[in-house]
Amino acid sequence: MIKKQHTAIALLYLVSHTCYAADFSSETDYYQELPVVLSASRLSQPLSEAPNAMTVIDRKMITASGFRSIPDLFKLVPGMYVSYYKGSQAFVAYHGSTDQYARRMQVMIDGRSVYMPLTSTVDWADLPITVDDIERIEVIRGPAAASHGANSTQGVISITTRDAGWMDGKSISVTRGSKGINDVAARIGRRGDTLDYRMTLAYSADNGYDNLSTPPKNIPITQPKAAGLLNNSFDSNQARLLNYRADYHPNAVDRYDIQFGLNRNVQAVGWTDSVGNPVHDLIANTSFMQLGWIRLLDNNAEFSLRYSHIGQDQHEAFTVFSLANQSVKSSRDEIELQHTLPLSESNRLVYGAAWRNDQVAAQGYAQALFLLYKASPAYSSSSNTNEYRVFAHDEWRITPQFLLNTGGMFERDALGHQNVSPRVALNFHVTPQHTLRMGTSIAYRTPALAESSFRALQPGVLFVPNATVTSPGLMPERLISREIGYLGEFHEWNSTLDLRLFSDQVSNGIFHDQTFKKSFVNGMSSVYQGVEATVKHSFDEDRHVTVNFAHELARSNAPSLLSAGYLKFVSSAPWTNDILSGSTPRDSASALYSQRLSGDVSFSAAYYYQAAMQPFDRGPIDFQPTQRRMDARVAKAFNQGGGVKAELALVLQNLFDTRYTEYVANNVFNRRGYVTLTLNW
Amino acid sequence: MSAGHKIARCLLQLMLCWFVPAGYAAEDLRVLLVLSDNNAPYQTFVNTFRQNLPVHIHTTILPVAEDFDAQQADLIVTVGVKAADRVAARSTLPMLAAMIPSNTYVDLLAKRRSARLTSAIYLDQPWARQAALLHAAMPERHRIGVLYSPGTRLDMSALRAALVEQGDTLLAKPLHNAGSLFSDMEEVLVASEVLLAVPDSAIYNSNNIRNILLSSYRRGIPLIGLSQAYVKAGALCAIFSTPEHLAEQARSVTVTFAQTRTLSAAQFPKHYTIAVNQEVARTLGLTIPSAEALRIQIEKSSGSLR
Numbered sequence: 001m002i003k004k005q006h007t008a009i010a011l012l013y014l015v016s017h018t019c020y021a022a023d024f025s026s027e028t029d030y031y032q033e034l035p036v037v038l039s040a041s042r043l044s045q046p047l048s049e050a051p052n053a054m055t056v057i058d059r060k061m062i063t064a065s066g067f068r069s070i071p072d073l074f075k076l077v078p079g080m081y082v083s084y085y086k087g088s089q090a091f092v093a094y095h096g097s098t099d100q101y102a103r104r105m106q107v108m109i110d111g112r113s114v115y116m117p118l119t120s121t122v123d124w125a126d127l128p129i130t131v132d133d134i135e136r137i138e139v140i141r142g143p144a145a146a147s148h149g150a151n152s153t154q155g156v157i158s159i160t161t162r163d164a165g166w167m168d169g170k171s172i173s174v175t176r177g178s179k180g181i182n183d184v185a186a187r188i189g190r191r192g193d194t195l196d197y198r199m200t201l202a203y204s205a206d207n208g209y210d211n212l213s214t215p216p217k218n219i220p221i222t223q224p225k226a227a228g229l230l231n232n233s234f235d236s237n238q239a240r241l242l243n244y245r246a247d248y249h250p251n252a253v254d255r256y257d258i259q260f261g262l263n264r265n266v267q268a269v270g271w272t273d274s275v276g277n278p279v280h281d282l283i284a285n286t287s288f289m290q291l292g293w294i295r296l297l298d299n300n301a302e303f304s305l306r307y308s309h310i311g312q313d314q315h316e317a318f319t320v321f322s323l324a325n326q327s328v329k330s331s332r333d334e335i336e337l338q339h340t341l342p343l344s345e346s347n348r349l350v351y352g353a354a355w356r357n358d359q360v361a362a363q364g365y366a367q368a369l370f371l372l373y374k375a376s377p378a379y380s381s382s383s384n385t386n387e388y389r390v391f392a393h394d395e396w397r398i399t400p401q402f403l404l405n406t407g408g409m410f411e412r413d414a415l416g417h418q419n420v421s422p423r424v425a426l427n428f429h430v431t432p433q434h435t436l437r438m439g440t441s442i443a444y445r446t447p448a449l450a451e452s453s454f455r456a457l458q459p460g461v462l463f464v465p466n467a468t469v470t471s472p473g474l475m476p477e478r479l480i481s482r483e484i485g486y487l488g489e490f491h492e493w494n495s496t497l498d499l500r501l502f503s504d505q506v507s508n509g510i511f512h513d514q515t516f517k518k519s520f521v522n523g524m525s526s527v528y529q530g531v532e533a534t535v536k537h538s539f540d541e542d543r544h545v546t547v548n549f550a551h552e553l554a555r556s557n558a559p560s561l562l563s564a565g566y567l568k569f570v571s572s573a574p575w576t577n578d579i580l581s582g583s584t585p586r587d588s589a590s591a592l593y594s595q596r597l598s599g600d601v602s603f604s605a606a607y608y609y610q611a612a613m614q615p616f617d618r619g620p621i622d623f624q625p626t627q628r629r630m631d632a633r634v635a636k637a638f639n640q641g642g643g644v645k646a647e648l649a650l651v652l653q654n655l656f657d658t659r660y661t662e663y664v665a666n667n668v669f670n671r672r673g674y675v676t677l678t679l680n681w
Numbered sequence: 682m683s684a685g686h687k688i689a690r691c692l693l694q695l696m697l698c699w700f701v702p703a704g705y706a707a708e709d710l711r712v713l714l715v716l717s718d719n720n721a722p723y724q725t726f727v728n729t730f731r732q733n734l735p736v737h738i739h740t741t742i743l744p745v746a747e748d749f750d751a752q753q754a755d756l757i758v759t760v761g762v763k764a765a766d767r768v769a770a771r772s773t774l775p776m777l778a779a780m781i782p783s784n785t786y787v788d789l790l791a792k793r794r795s796a797r798l799t800s801a802i803y804l805d806q807p808w809a810r811q812a813a814l815l816h817a818a819m820p821e822r823h824r825i826g827v828l829y830s831p832g833t834r835l836d837m838s839a840l841r842a843a844l845v846e847q848g849d850t851l852l853a854k855p856l857h858n859a860g861s862l863f864s865d866m867e868e869v870l871v872a873s874e875v876l877l878a879v880p881d882s883a884i885y886n887s888n889n890i891r892n893i894l895l896s897s898y899r900r901g902i903p904l905i906g907l908s909q910a911y912v913k914a915g916a917l918c919a920i921f922s923t924p925e926h927l928a929e930q931a932r933s934v935t936v937t938f939a940q941t942r943t944l945s946a947a948q949f950p951k952h953y954t955i956a957v958n959q960e961v962a963r964t965l966g967l968t969i970p971s972a973e974a975l976r977i978q979i980e981k982s983s984g985s986l987r
Contacts (some may be wrong), residue, residue, distance in 0.1 A: 023780040025833055025880030026762040027804050030908050030921060031722040034887050037894040038915025043964040059899070135899065165892045166899075168863050191863065249891065274683045353860075480966040491821070643864065 033250035040302050040340045040348075041294060044138065048435040048487045049395075051405035052144055052426035053500040056533065057137040061546065064594040064604035066633035066651035068175065068183060068204070068674070070131055071124045074157070076590055077139045078532040079550035083615075083624075083663035087208020087610035088267045090127040091663075094141060094154040095504065095528045095554065096584035098511065098616040103371075103448055104477075106144070106152035109159045111260065112290055112308040113149075116330050117358035117385070117414075117461060120151060126286040126312065128241045128261030130185060130202050132173070135162045140500060141532065143443035143481045146407035146423035147393050149354070153445040153479045154504075164247035164257075165196030166188070169643075169681055177651075177674020180207030180236065197246035208268070209667045216661050216668045217625055224665075227332055227621040232596030233666045234268040234279045250490060257292035257306075262469035269461045270318065276368070276459040280318035287311045302340040309333050316460050324366035326462040333357045336506055351392035358414060359384045360449060362464040381467040385414035403427040413446040417476050437485035444476040451510055451520040470519040477522075480505045498534040503527065511561070512617070514568040523566070526556035526580055526680050542596040549589045556580035572620035573613065583616035600637040605630065616661050627660040627670070629653070645680045710738045710939040715756035715768055716760025719744040722924045726760050726780065726927055728929035730935075738939055756938055758931055765801075769793045775944060779931040780804045780924065784834050786947055801947035802930050805880065806816045806920050808836075808843035812980060814955065815905065816847040817978035818969050819875060826873025826902075827853045828866055830883045856884060861893060870897055876904045878911060890914055903965055913955040920970065920979075923951035955979075 055077045061078040067073055074080045081093045085100040093102035107114050109129065115122045118351055140148075140156040142518040146158045167189035175183035184204045189198035211231055215224040224230055243261035258407040263286045271278040297303060309387030315327035338352035363380035370377040393407035408422040425439030442546035452474050453465040483502040492497070509524030540542045558580045561567045573582030588611065612626040614620075635649035650673065655661075657671040714730065716723040723744075731740055742792040743749055751771050758777045762785055765778035769789050771792060778789060783803040789959040793799055815825060825844055829835050837879035841851040853870050856862060870876065876897050878885050885893070885907070894915045897904050906916030930951055938944055955972040962969040970978070 025784065025805075025835075025882070027717070027780045027782075029724065029782075029880035029882050029885065030925075031802055031912065032882075032887060032908075034890050034910040034914040036914055037891045038898060038958075038961055038964075040960075042895075042898075042915075045958055046963050046966055163895055163899075165895060191892050196892070252887075257860065643861065 033252065035249065036296050038302075039294070039296055040300060040320075041304060043626045044144050045135075049403055049427055051407070051423065051427070051437075051439055053141040053437075053483065053485050053498070053502075053532065055139045055141060055498075055548075057139070057588065059135055060594070061592060062131060062134060062137075063594055064602075064633065065606055066631055066649075066653070067605065068131055068181070068651075069124070070127065070129070070134070070159075073122075073137060074135075074139065076140070076546070076548065076592060076606075078534055078548040078590075079141060079530070079552055079588060080139070080589075081585060081610075084209075084667050085662075085664055086233075086267070086269060087206065087235035087667070088265075089235075089269075091121070092124075092157070095552065096580075096613070096616070098580070098583070100452075101448075104151070104154040104445055106148045106156040107159075108148070108157065108289065110161055110257070111158075111292075111306060111336070112288065112310070113151075113309065113332070113334065113356075115151060115202065116146070116310070116312055117332060117449060118328060118360050118465065119450040120446075123286075123312070125237060125239060125265050125267060125282065126263050127162060127286045127460070128243045128263040128286060128288060129159075130183075130200060130204065130241070131229070132185060132244060133161050133200055134188075135160045135166070136638060142483055142499070142504070143441050143479055144422035144423070144441075145443035146409050146441060147391065149389050149391075149409060150387070150411060150413055150419075150444065150446045150476075151479060153443045153506075156610065161243075161245060162198065163196070163246045164189045164198055164232045167198060167680075171678060173283070173676055173678035175674050175676040178440075178672045181672070181674045182206070183676075194250050195246060195248050196198070197244065199244045200242065202241050203239070204241075205238040208237060209233065209662075210670065212666055212668060216429060216659060216665055217623075219621070223621065227619065227665075228271060228273050229621065231608075231667055232272040232274075233360070234272075235667075236266040238263065239263055239265040247599045253296045255292075255296075256296045257290070257294070259290040260288060262287045268304075276320055276414040277461060278318050278320070280316055280460075282314065282461055284314040284490060286313075300342050303338070304340075305335075305336050305337045307333075314462055316462055318369040318460055320366055320370060320459050322367045324368065324459055326364035326366075326458075326460045326464055328360065328362040328462050328464065330358070330360045332359075346397040348395045349392065350394075351390075353390045354388070356387050357384070358387075360465065362462070364458070364460070364462070364464045366459045368459065369457060373457055379464055379467070380452065381465045383453075383465065387414050387451075388448075401429045403429070411444075413444075414449075415446060415452065415474075417444075417446065419444040419476060429596075433489040433491070433600075435487040437487070438483070439485075440480070440482045443479045443481070445479070445510075446476050447471070447474045447510055447520065454512075454519050455520045473522075474510065475508050475522050475679055477509050478507045480507075494538040496534075496536045500532045501530075502532070503529045509556075511567070512521065513566050515565050518531070520538070521566075524556060524558070524561065526554060526558075528552060528554045528584065543594070545591065545593045547589070549587075550585075551587050552584055553585040554578075555583045555585065568681060569619060571614050571616060572623050579614060579616055582614035585610050585613045587611040600639075602635050603633070603634045607631075618663065622663065622665045623660070624661055624663070624665075627662065628656075628658050630655040643681055647678045648678075649676045649678075650674075653675070709937070710756060711754045712738055712740045712935060713743060713752055713757045714741045715746055715749050715757060715759045715764040717759075717763035717765075722780075723760050725924040726928045729925045730758070730932050732932075734932060735936060749799050756935060758935065765789055766792065767945045777801065777931060777934055777938075777944060778947075779926050781892070783947075783949065784836065787898075793818045798944055798977055800934065800944035801929055801985075802934065803947065804927065805924065805949070806922070806953060807949045808840045809846070809955070810949075810983065811877070811905075811977040812840075812843040812849065812921060813982045814918070814975065815844070815849065815875060815877070817975045817982070818905075818957075819903070819919050819967065822874035824872065824874045825849050825851050826864075826869040826876050827851065827879055828856060828869045828876075828884055829838075829853065829879050830881050831855045833879065833881045835879055835881070847894050859883065862889065863896065866893060866896060870900045870902055873902060876902050877898055878904055878906050878916065880907060898965075903967065904963065906956075909954075909956050912958045915961055916958065916980070917961050917965070917967070918955065918957045918972075918975070920953055921953060922953045926950055926952035926954070934982070942974045 077645040091102040103120040158577035168191045241263040246258040248256040292306040317325040334356045336354035361382040369375040389411035391409040486499040508522040532550040570584040571579040589609040638646040650671040769792040778801040903917035906919035
């Protein structure tokens with residue numbers, strides 16, 4: 001009887017309790033404990049407090065740009081050079097680039113460094129994410145070795161993918177367009193009490209650039225034939241990829257980030273008129289796994305531990321007289337731990353340590369090497385390197401007006417060099433709306449394995465490093481950067497201005513010595529100076545525009561290196577005999593306008609401009625005249641009811657068909673368009 | 682009054698007590714505190730309530746509301762909704778329901794067999810005060826979004842009126858169903874500049890708060906919370922009354938009751954705290970005044986300087 005009564009009371013309690021929960025508010029709504037969601041690692045630093053010049057490309061801009069290829073997004077960063085060696089071989093460089101590998105930038109996805117060890121470059125086509133998996137991109141313009149380590153000499157690209165819990169449901173999107181554009185993506189996401197996850201399965205394909213049948217840029221027809229411009233290129237690309245991200249948060253203080261992904265990419269490479277590199281397929285299988293743990297400590301302190309693994313397996317088979325093949329397997333393992341610690345209300349310290357292991361095993365076989373050069377037809381090499389770094393960064397609000405960022409990193413790089421990269425920046429809020437920033441830092445770039453162990457004789461496109469070190473004394477490049485920045489908010493005009501003056505000085509610059517040695521050496525000195533600006537303006541709540549502009553002058557000792565025979569290419573830029581200066585676009589600009597119209601229609605238009613330039617390691621035929629390009633996107637959303645939503649979007653790129661050429665003149669960018677249909681439910 | 686007078690008066694009172702039975706002493710008041718639960722906020726309430734309480738007010742604590750079964754007292758002070766409901770249904774004694782949301786008071790009165798001598802100290806802030814905070818914290822943001830479950834019976838028209846008074850507009854969307862929380866939330870976020878949290882456990886609970894905060898943060902829209910815990914979790918700011926505030930107010934109502942044997946009308950909290958998460962403000966690119974400056978502005982706008 002007593003038992004029954006208890007059950008009845010318990011039931012009554014439960015009923016009444018759920019009754020409070022569902023229908024009525026009660027004091028528990030006010031006094032409940034909640035987990036800390038926006039902790040230090042979640043909150044991005046406002047531009048006016050960052051120690052560097054920073055460009056943020058957020059989700060809205062990504063959508064408005066209409067781009068379907070990740071590297072294109074960096075056209076929205078002032079001073080960024082984005083170009084293509086092949087339709088799917090993009091490279092992104094700040095201050096121009098000395099070759100198509102653009103080795104001087106750190107690129108990270110959710111904190112995981114994705115430039116691969118061999119050439120220290122990013123294979124953009126091999127990344128296991130699509131443009132739609134990206135939430136935002138932060139680009140640090142200028143060196144940030146003090147917080148991001150080696151390879152952050154010119155800048156840092158930090159891609160943040162969508163949260164595990166960004167969607168609850170399913171979506172499918174299909175894109176069809178000219179140039180063989182054919183993308184399909186399926187997404188699923190779930191939000192739970194303790195586990196959120198999302199998954200993307202995607203296929204992306206296009207035919208790259210058109211095979212040229214007429215010469216670009218009014219070059220006399222005899223010259224392009226000699227230079228191999230016409231009817232010689234195939235660069236189609238198909239990528240199949242998968243990525244998964246889960247966020248497990250069993251309690252209020254621990255958060256686990258679990259990610260993995262795959263990409264199988266097949267791209268057509270080579271040239272029909274090349275003996276050593278005929279048209280063939282380059283196949284890359286890339287995978288990654290990342291585990292992160294963040295624990296919130298008392299007083300807003302935070303401890304984080306991250307492990308990541310990237311594996312890349314590339315191979316190619318082609319015919320140079322007889323069948324030849326090459327394969328490169330590389331892997332990277334990295335562990336980083338970090339402690340964020342508020343020392344006081346006005347002072348926050350972040351310090352940590354990281355270890356990284358890079359392994360490369362490469363091999364090749366080409367009978368032609370023996371036939372032509374009496375060299376061994378089989379070749380291989382492997383490398384296993386470790387690097388360590390410890391870092392600390394302090395953010396001190398001396399007064400509400402002054403913010404001092406100091407930081408430093410000590411690293412022992414893969415080649416055993418020990419470097420200290422310090423940084424100091426002072427932000428002065430003249431008023432809360434106007435901020436001045438002065439900063440200086442030193443950064444180093446460790447030579448890539450491809451540079452220290454260079455193999456001169458090699459067919460195909462993959463790079464098999466030399467088994468012996470070819471440049472034994474090669475030192476890291478050193479960069480000293482100084483900058484003055486201004487950030488202004490003009491509320492009355494709904495505008496912001498981000499202005500930066502910079503002077504970056506590179507010493508011990510690494511370049512390819514064209515004398516008999518044919519190896520990479522130090523000895524290039526260069527200075528990059530310029531001004532960059534970003535203006536954002538809102539006409540009203542529905543119309544926004546972002547305008548970027550960069551004017552940059554570079555000078556170097558290239559003319560003397562050229563006259564001494566160290567460099568091969570003469571500048572064909574009429575305004576300079578310094579090819580490094582010629583390879584840095586003097587002026588570049590971009591503008592992105594977006595507008596929300598009635599009836600769930602949105603419209604955006606973008607304009608991109610880049611002054612003429614001469615790529616550093618290309619001949620005069622690849623001189624890039626001024627680029628002008630206009631893109632537009634129109635989208636309409638439909639609400640089907642029953643939780644089904646659809647969007648139809650049309651993107652037109654290079655609306656006025658200006659037919660500009662890329663890094664390699666075979667790549668002529670002409671007008672193209674595509675339509676995307678997305679269904680969400 | 683001189684010291685001599687005081688002594689004389691005390692003596693007189695003592696003499697009166699001597700002849701009148703203790704239970705009926707004029708100033709003596711037996712207060713029964715009925716708690717909805719025995720954990721932190723209720724304990725804090727009790728501790729504060731008993732501080733500086735005149736000696737003639739005697740308190741008895743009933744830590745578990747279910748144990749209330751028409752015990753006798755001169756005044757019953759209930760803490761929380763559960764205790765208020767239990768006492769309202771089982772007792773006709775004078776009752777002060779503290780720490781209850783204002784929209785539950787009507788139901789409470791309906792449960793009482795006699796509405797005589799019933800009063801309340803609400804837990805929630807008056808809409809005008811909430812609207813004043815929104816205006817003081819973000820004068821440039823005018824579109825206020827609210828997502829609420831239809832069953833919560835929150836008075837949206839009163840909130841709208843309070844916001845309009847400040848030159849703001851309200852976008853109040855009822856939750857479609859339990860499964861559509863995040864798509865409904867997206868609709869609110871798309872059309873709003875600020876998201877205002879409401880006491881609605883179907884939406885704002887420790888499981889959902891994470892994705893609510895992340896969604897609003899992604900869109901650059903600040904959340905206005907209901908408590909310190911919200912602000913710590915990542916809300917931009919909140920205006921709220923602590924158990925201490927409510928207990929102080931309940932004590933002063935009780936002291937008045939001891940003297941007059943009457944209860945004033947149900948009232949909103951007199952005292953409140955403002956909490957601001959400056960870290961979140963910075964990240965969202967907002968310049969928000971300090972909690973102190975906000976309080977001054979709110980008090981100015983409500984015309985009462987305390």
